[in-house]
Amino acid sequence: MAMLASPEGRVVDEQALDRSTFVLGTELPAISVIGLGYVGAVSMACLSHLGFRMVGVDVSFEKVRAISEGRSPIVEARLGELLAAGVAGRLISATQNLVAAVIDTDVTFMSVGTPTAKDGGCDYTYVRQASRAIGQALALKTSRHVIVMRCSVPPGTTLDVVVPEIEAASGKKLGRDFGVCFNPEFLREGVAVADFFAPPKTVVGTSDPQTAAAVASIYKAVDENVIFTSIEAAEMVKYADNVWHATKVAFGNEVGRLCKSLGIDSHDVMDIFVKDKKLNLSPYYLKPGFAFGGSCLPKEVRAVSHIAKLQGVNLPLVDSLMVTNDAHIAEAVRLLEPHHGKRIGFLGVTFKPDTDDLRESPTIELMARLLAMGTTISAFDPNLDFGPLLRGQIDYVKHASPTQAELMDKLESLIVTDAEELLANCDVVVVSHATAAFRAAVAHRPAGVHVLDLARLSRDLPDDETYEGIAW
Ligand SMILES: NC(=O)c1ccc[n+]([C@@H]2O[C@H](COP(=O)([O-])OP(=O)(O)OC[C@H]3O[C@@H](n4cnc5c(N)ncnc54)[C@H](O)[C@@H]3O)[C@@H](O)[C@H]2O)c1
Numbered sequence: 269m270a271m272l273a274s275p276e277g278r279v280v281d282e283q284a285l286d287r288s289t290f291v292l293g294t295e296l297p298a299i300s301v302i303g304l305g306y307v308g309a310v311s312m313a314c315l316s317h318l319g320f321r322m323v324g325v326d327v328s329f330e331k332v333r334a335i336s337e338g339r340s341p342i343v344e345a346r347l348g349e350l351l352a353a354g355v356a357g358r359l360i361s362a363t364q365n366l367v368a369a370v371i372d373t374d375v376t377f378m379s380v381g382t383p384t385a386k387d388g389g390c391d392y393t394y395v396r397q398a399s400r401a402i403g404q405a406l407a408l409k410t411s412r413h414v415i416v417m418r419c420s421v422p423p424g425t426t427l428d429v430v431v432p433e434i435e436a437a438s439g440k441k442l443g444r445d446f447g448v449c450f451n452p453e454f455l456r457e458g459v460a461v462a463d464f465f466a467p468p469k470t471v472v473g474t475s476d477p478q479t480a481a482a483v484a485s486i487y488k489a490v491d492e493n494v495i496f497t498s499i500e501a502a503e504m505v506k507y508a509d510n511v512w513h514a515t516k517v518a519f520g521n522e523v524g525r526l527c528k529s530l531g532i533d534s535h536d537v538m539d540i541f542v543k544d545k546k547l548n549l550s551p552y553y554l555k556p557g558f559a560f561g562g563s564c565l566p567k568e569v570r571a572v573s574h575i576a577k578l579q580g581v582n583l584p585l586v587d588s589l590m591v592t593n594d595a596h597i598a599e600a601v602r603l604l605e606p607h608h609g610k611r612i613g614f615l616g617v618t619f620k621p622d623t624d625d626l627r628e629s630p631t632i633e634l635m636a637r638l639l640a641m642g643t644t645i646s647a648f649d650p651n652l653d654f655g656p657l658l659r660g661q662i663d664y665v666k667h668a669s670p671t672q673a674e675l676m677d678k679l680e681s682l683i684v685t686d687a688e689e690l691l692a693n694c695d696v697v698v699v700s701h702a703t704a705a706f707r708a709a710v711a712h713r714p715a716g717v718h719v720l721d722l723a724r725l726s727r728d729l730p731d732d733e734t735y736e737g738i739a740w
Pocket of ligand 1: 303304305306307327331366379380381382397398418420421453454457
């Protein structure tokens, strides 16, 4: 079998696939693929190239015939060539008989369409039909089967739609009789074959280690670093990816429209933009936390919106940023509503840790809203020193709004000397800085003190009903 080179030059040695590791048996598993569209046809071709025996299923006679004859049903580079080789090597067959295909194989990949429903949600028609048919096949099987869900679906679909349909039609039980995982598809149409052999990532969501190992072993030759997660997180990551891609396209195009109106070459701008791998194309700013603030982001977002209006350029994405930021602050207020009338303490006041900059701090805005509602508040921030320099900033912040002006007048009197004093004198603590000192203080807080965590103090959330996060 040939070696395949990815566009990035990565060479994949298919011989490296260890045939003995597949947990369902000593041989490579046979795989059925339900739905021979853009996703399913590529799976058929590429997995057959890795040596798997593939059985394709579609309701479309034309697609079944094309695959059976080794022809690509879609325009996709290298697909026809790999399908033809698979058919010639007797590793590819196709049928309209879903039940027979499932019975004849060990693993089933489901890649039927999930179009938009009339209400804007997901149309489950094809997923339900295919799941029921898989169940009918499992009713006739004695050996354990693995179902690999590849359709893009709302989180919860695999466990709440696919599994119940299979169980009802088969009379069998998830875990005991069959395994299920969600394995999102990240390949780009046009270069899907190349992406298959050098994937951006391989994600397997499952609650069952046996299924996880089985699916990981299928991908071993192309990706040894499979990311395992829950089924719901795997479902969600696919949506997050595509919404992010859409956001990037919309952002680039908004920058482009504004640049054009200003006579600036947008590609000059974005070529420089993408060179920044530290802040621009990086995990920075992408982890959920509290609202953005500080002396730059809100000011510059407003400035760009303003320039666009003067230029007569419509930038809905940029215009929405302050709206979504405000919604995040409003969410913190909402989460504190059940604690109305209680004393609320704030750990962290400045717009981020390790600075004394109060300008446009979202915590200041949150404190101001609560104060205006008559809430008893106090705060501690190790970087606030009420000297002449801070007074200048306080005067500046006063101009933001009447509620922030009221807070600024009282701020010094609300500040306590340390985190322990704050925690000893509040019923709810709101943490906006993920520092080691605040993490320790919160962990050792007096019994009964509730926490609203705006900063994700720790990766692993405490199993504690007095602890709530803003976006996790
Ligand atoms: N196209 C992409 O690049 C891409 C990428 C990632 C994920 N996805 C997701 O993968 C899924 C499939 O996408 P696609 O673009 O390949 O769709 P597609 O419409 O090209 O193919 C779906 C196929 O499923 C067949 N089908 C429907 N019901 C069936 C049934 N009961 N039994 C057998 N076959 C059946 C259809 O006839 C069709 O050929 C969707 O959920 C999609 O969101 C697509």
